[in-house]
Amino acid sequence: MKVTFLDSGREPQCAPNPAYPKGMDVDLSFGGPHCLVMLPYPAPRCGAMVIECERCGLRNAVTVAGRPDDPRTVRMGCLSAPNLCH
Numbered sequence: 001m002k003v004t005f006l007d008s009g010r011e012p013q014c015a016p017n018p019a020y021p022k023g024m025d026v027d028l029s030f031g032g033p034h035c036l037v038m039l040p041y042p043a044p045r046c047g048a049m050v051i052e053c054e055r056c057g058l059r060n061a062v063t064v065a066g067r068p069d070d071p072r073t074v075r076m077g078c079l080s081a082p083n084l085c086h
Helices: none
Strands: 001-005 023-027 034-038 046-052 060-066 071-077
Touching: 034 060, 046 071, 060 071
Parallel strands: 023 071
Antiparallel strands: 001 046, 034 071, 046 060
């Protein structure tokens, strides 16, 4: 898996969500075969983390804000055999 940070150049403008003091686990698999990706946590500032499977080519992005409630993992649907993407 390749993870790329797209920097917006902005700092966060609002407080983090107190329900996620240790980050979020994002599920983009819709219940199907998937791979679990660890993200750099927390992000440096506002932007997006683009996650690309170098095996099957699937690409997803999640927004980040450089706060404690940033995504720390992404469960991503897999277009090849599950868990062989990384």
